[in-house]
Amino acid sequence: MNISVSPAATVTPTEMMTIAAARALKSTDVCFVGIGAPSAACNLARLTHAPGITLIYESGTIGTEPDVLPLSIGDGELCDTALTTVPVPEMFRYWLQGGRITIGFLGGAQIDRFANLNTTVVGPYDQPKVRLPGGGGAPEIASNCGEVFITMAMGHRSFVEKLPFITSMGHGEGGDHRERLGMKTKGPTRLITDLCVFTPDPVSREMTVVSLHPGVTRDKVQENCGWTVCFAETLSETPPATTEELRVLRDLHARTKKAHGVS
Amino acid sequence: MAAFVSLQEAVAAHVRDGDSVAMEGFTHLIPYAAGHEVIRQQRRGLTLIRMTTDILYDQMIGMGCAARLVFSWGGNPGVGSLHRMRDAVENHWPHKLELTEHSHAAMANAYEAGAANLPFAMLRGYIGADLPKVNPSIKSITCPYTGEVLATVPAIRPDVAIIHALRADRQGNVLLEGITGVQKEAVLAAKRSIVTVEEIVEDFGPRNANAVILPHWTIGAIVTVAGGAHPSYAHGYYKRDNAFYIAWDAISRDRDTFLAWMEENVMRAGPEAFAARPPKAA
Numbered sequence: 001m002n003i004s005v006s007p008a009a010t011v012t013p014t015e016m017m018t019i020a021a022a023r024a025l026k027s028t029d030v031c032f033v034g035i036g037a038p039s040a041a042c043n044l045a046r047l048t049h050a051p052g053i054t055l056i057y058e059s060g061t062i063g064t065e066p067d068v069l070p071l072s073i074g075d076g077e078l079c080d081t082a083l084t085t086v087p088v089p090e091m092f093r094y095w096l097q098g099g100r101i102t103i104g105f106l107g108g109a110q111i112d113r114f115a116n117l118n119t120t121v122v123g124p125y126d127q128p129k130v131r132l133p134g135g136g137g138a139p140e141i142a143s144n145c146g147e148v149f150i151t152m153a154m155g156h157r158s159f160v161e162k163l164p165f166i167t168s169m170g171h172g173e174g175g176d177h178r179e180r181l182g183m184k185t186k187g188p189t190r191l192i193t194d195l196c197v198f199t200p201d202p203v204s205r206e207m208t209v210v211s212l213h214p215g216v217t218r219d220k221v222q223e224n225c226g227w228t229v230c231f232a233e234t235l236s237e238t239p240p241a242t243t244e245e246l247r248v249l250r251d252l253h254a255r256t257k258k259a260h261g262v263s
Numbered sequence: 264m265a266a267f268v269s270l271q272e273a274v275a276a277h278v279r280d281g282d283s284v285a286m287e288g289f290t291h292l293i294p295y296a297a298g299h300e301v302i303r304q305q306r307r308g309l310t311l312i313r314m315t316t317d318i319l320y321d322q323m324i325g326m327g328c329a330a331r332l333v334f335s336w337g338g339n340p341g342v343g344s345l346h347r348m349r350d351a352v353e354n355h356w357p358h359k360l361e362l363t364e365h366s367h368a369a370m371a372n373a374y375e376a377g378a379a380n381l382p383f384a385m386l387r388g389y390i391g392a393d394l395p396k397v398n399p400s401i402k403s404i405t406c407p408y409t410g411e412v413l414a415t416v417p418a419i420r421p422d423v424a425i426i427h428a429l430r431a432d433r434q435g436n437v438l439l440e441g442i443t444g445v446q447k448e449a450v451l452a453a454k455r456s457i458v459t460v461e462e463i464v465e466d467f468g469p470r471n472a473n474a475v476i477l478p479h480w481t482i483g484a485i486v487t488v489a490g491g492a493h494p495s496y497a498h499g500y501y502k503r504d505n506a507f508y509i510a511w512d513a514i515s516r517d518r519d520t521f522l523a524w525m526e527e528n529v530m531r532a533g534p535e536a537f538a539a540r541p542p543k544a545a
Contacts, residue, residue: 059444071341072503085442087475089371092372093375120394135394136366137336139368139392140367167392259505
């Protein structure tokens, strides 16, 4: 990896989030990609340190190598550059439920301390204050992938003490909740935000901050979180973005904007 | 047996008030032209079924066609909310919309069960999720061999399925390529079906032996509508109009702006207008 470092001030929190999320992926991973922030991170990984990674989108595209980020999970670019494209029932039955996918990469509207996700509704289900898009593939991505990475920007409205609705189960009530429900997969093992990186405590499964991004303080993390944040005893600093990571990410976003007709 | 008819005739013959209607196309090949014809013919009380409820169903909901929505994801992909769907759910405009909500895995399985003439589908799904608390049709079954408890959902058996395909031949066989989603399952699960196509060809010619082809005897009506999937796309014909998906956010946010757009582009336009809509290939 190129070690020449850009001044931290020029890197936006969103860019740092995408770069830190990309670093979590390996070239040998088979990754089910959620749209939005996960898609940027997964493609950045593929274009930098993980060229062999297999990216899968729920539209059925397996081993796709898009030159620009897709706006939807089924843009033609994904199909045109895929190793193969399978029907949607097959995608969910053979590949996801079949246990072939090592990493599910998700985003969400709201998250709690056990990395359960809500993308369904704010307020009561029958009388919602805000109707969100719903689960899509996420409920089964969360339970059937070997492990789950999540990337979301922090804030009081998104990192909440109690979710109004659990769309996709993370560690449930914590502890061995997943095992008690018969799940054999690991669930969320990494939560990458615009401020820090969380991993689950090995016993309680509460998401715990293990690394702060450059220039971020514990107070800043706490101010942007709706629950009392648990910090690891030895807290590290996320390595700063390299010039190479930034260049590839910015090129990717510039190509994407041009391709989608956004000025 | 497939009948070659006009879009007006196809919808008049096959879509009735109160029907359950599945218009499928997973980002690719979404049957916009056919949906607009349903809006023009002012069908009411429909149960609209679709995995990725996107702009087409936003339009149909906003124009008052739907009593119920059966879906697993309802948003403008990569852009944000569907404002007409949200207005219907949150404020009951233009009227109340009942929801039957699933996950993608469950709906894909439910279509497959419909095509397979089974009463329900089974999956390892919904574990730890709240949807079963608000959708009473999600139940469970115990495996007679292992004792594992698995989720079940009823098969989807629509009154009518509507899809857009790439092309048909003179006999009325229909070809799909690229991202084929659940269209084959939707047509085979439905009692009746309408297929719009980009073009009709004399013969498909050389093709992959595993191409997705629906034989003419599985289809009710075939209609040629060039550009009929716009603003989604047709593999090999035109690209997804991502700029329109982004623009829809502003068009649909306000009721009056939405109604004015629908009046001009749907109520006062016909299927022939679609040919000029897709962006030119880059």
